[in-house]
Amino acid sequence: xxxxxxxxLFSLIVSISISSAHGEQPRLVRLAFTSGWDALPVIVGIERxxxxxxxxxxxxxxxxxxTALMSSISAGSTDFAAxxxxxxxxxxxxxxxxxxxxxxxxxxxIELLTRAGNESISGxxxxxxxxxxxxxxxxAYPVLVRLLNAAGLRPADVDIRFLDPDSLVSVFDDGGAxxxxxxxxxTSAIVSSGKAKVVLSNENISGKLGLIDARALVANGKxxxxxxxxxxxxxxxxxxxxVYIQQDPADAASLLRLFFHRQGTLVSPKLAQAWITFTHFDxxxxxxxxxxxxxxxxWGLVEGQILKVSPKLDGLIENxxxxxxxxxxxxx
Numbered sequence: 001x002x003x004x005x006x007x008x009l010f011s012l013i014v015s016i017s018i019s020s021a022h023g024e025q026p027r028l029v030r031l032a033f034t035s036g037w038d039a040l041p042v043i044v045g046i047e048r049x050x051x052x053x054x055x056x057x058x059x060x061x062x063x064x065x066x067t068a069l070m071s072s073i074s075a076g077s078t079d080f081a082a083x084x085x086x087x088x089x090x091x092x093x094x095x096x097x098x099x100x101x102x103x104x105x106x107x108x109x110i111e112l113l114t115r116a117g118n119e120s121i122s123g124x125x126x127x128x129x130x131x132x133x134x135x136x137x138x139x140a141y142p143v144l145v146r147l148l149n150a151a152g153l154r155p156a157d158v159d160i161r162f163l164d165p166d167s168l169v170s171v172f173d174d175g176g177a178x179x180x181x182x183x184x185x186x187t188s189a190i191v192s193s194g195k196a197k198v199v200l201s202n203e204n205i206s207g208k209l210g211l212i213d214a215r216a217l218v219a220n221g222k223x224x225x226x227x228x229x230x231x232x233x234x235x236x237x238x239x240x241x242x243v244y245i246q247q248d249p250a251d252a253a254s255l256l257r258l259f260f261h262r263q264g265t266l267v268s269p270k271l272a273q274a275w276i277t278f279t280h281f282d283x284x285x286x287x288x289x290x291x292x293x294x295x296x297x298x299w300g301l302v303e304g305q306i307l308k309v310s311p312k313l314d315g316l317i318e319n320x321x322x323x324x325x326x327x328x329x330x331x332x
Contacts, residue, residue, distance in 0.1 A: 026057035027230050032069045033082040035062040035263060037185055037275055038215060041104060042082055043255050045241035054233040066090075066137060073098055079223045080234060084139050088216040089298045092311035099224045100286060100313070101231060102217035102238055102322040105279040109184040109202035110140050110211075112147075115172045116197050121179055123199065124151040131159040133177035135168055135186065139213065142300030144181045146209055147200075155304050172196055184278045189271075212293040214286060215279075224318060235321040239329060242281045249276045284326050285319040 029051070033039045039062060045051050051058050061078070063069050066087045072078035074096045082104045083091075091098055114121040121130065124147050134141050145155055161177050168186055171177045172195045179199065180187060190196045205211060217238060224231055245252045253272040260267045267275075291313050298311040 024055055026052075026055050027233070028059060029056045029230065029234060030059045030061070030077065030079045031081070032061040032063065032072055032078045034066070034069070034084065035064050037256070037279070038082060038084055038104060039259060040245060040252060040256055040276075040279075041217075041238060041241045041281070043259050044244055044252055045237050047255050047258075048241070048244060048251075050237035050240045050244070051234070054237045056230070056233055056237065070094075070096065073218065073220055076220060076222065078220065079230075080217065080219050083216050083218060085213055085215050085294055085297060086137065086139050086142070086301070088218065089294065089301060089311045090307065091218070092313055092316060093298070093307050093309050097221040098218045098316065099221050099318040100216050100316050101219045101224065101318050102235055103242075103283055103286065103290075104215035104217045105242075105281050106212055106214040106283055106290070107206070107280045108139065108213055108215075109278045110143055110182065110205055110213075111184055111187045111191075111198050111202060112200035112205070113180045113182075113187055113190060113196040114178060114199050116195055118178070118197075121199055124148065124153070127151075127179060128153055128157050129159075130178040131161055131176075132179045132181050133161045133163045133168055133171045134181050135165060136162045138162075138182065140182050141304060141306070142297040143205065143209065143211060143213070145300035145304045146211075146296060147181075147205065149300075149303070150208060160304075185275060188274060188278075210289075210293065212290055213297070214283075214290040214294060219318075228321075232321050232324065235325040236328070239284055239322060239325040242284060243329070245276070245281045249273070252276055284322045286313075286317045291317065 031042065033042045042060065046058055069081055069083065070087060070091055073081055120126060134144060148154060148158065163171060167176060168180065168182065169190055171180060191198060219231060250273065253276045256275060257267045257269065257272040294313060295311065301307040302310050
């Protein structure tokens with residue numbers, strides 16, 4: 001098998017040429033995604049022409065509101081959505097008409113921090129009676145609940161404080177919390193500043209919990225059943241975008257910087273390059289382990305009083321489109 005970046009570029013040229021020769025009209029695809037780091041495969045797919053090569057015209061909706069994203073899927077005004085796992089679990093609990101057709105990354109790195117010089121917290125058991133900051137709607141929150149459970153604690157044993165991003169990154173400046181439990185998208189800058197030290201690294205957390213934390217590419221169930229050809233074309237482009245991120249992380253980082261810049265946020269090249277490494281993009285389908293891990297996080301959301309019912313992913317996983325896309329790419 002040739003280097004996949006070469007295969008992808010060749011496939012782009014061939015696909016565009018075939019579509020042009022046949023005069024086929026592009027198929028409109030309505031795609032929703034968050035306005036943060038989760039959008040990376042979307043950005044790469046659009047900016048590097050992978051969707052165009054499949055003759056798909058993307059109508060994109062970037063939103064900071066997960067509720068709006070979920071509502072658009074439920075109402076049928078969105079065909080595909082790239083979502084964090086927490087949003088997937090909420091949709092599953094609400095029994096929205098979706099199918100999980102692929103991955104949007106996995107294994108986003110998480111850390112437990114405390115203030116530099118604080119010797120009172122050296123492990124999860126030390127969090128009892130202490131305050132821990134997490135972000136609102138945080139992917140890290142159910143993982144924190146799982147860690148507490150493994151240490152014989154419950155959320156009520158800890159003062160969990162949900163802070164906005166600005167308050168979160170400055171929490172040790174004003175004593176706003178004893179610890180932070182968040183993804184490295186937030187914690188890496190705090191550690192680099194010298195204001196915090198790592199109590200539990202991502203390796204510690206993943207090893208203890210077997211954490212996978214797969215993010216989802218979901219499709220409207222009606223699109224999957226009524227237009228499987230478009231779904232296959234979309235997954236062909238999606239898998240190529242995921243591979244491209246692995247093959248050319250420097251270019252992927254530059255695209256991510258541009259995405260944030262368009263939203264009014266300046267990101268340094270060094271920071272963007274670091275962000276690319278905080279999530280893995282080398283798995284494309286959902287395994288039984290992925291499902292069990294996600295449902296355990298769903299339990300964490302129930303235990304943490306975010307959900308009332310533990311979500312189940314039975315019947316929602318549809319791997320065949322991603323499997324076919326990856327199989328074809330490997331033969332080229």
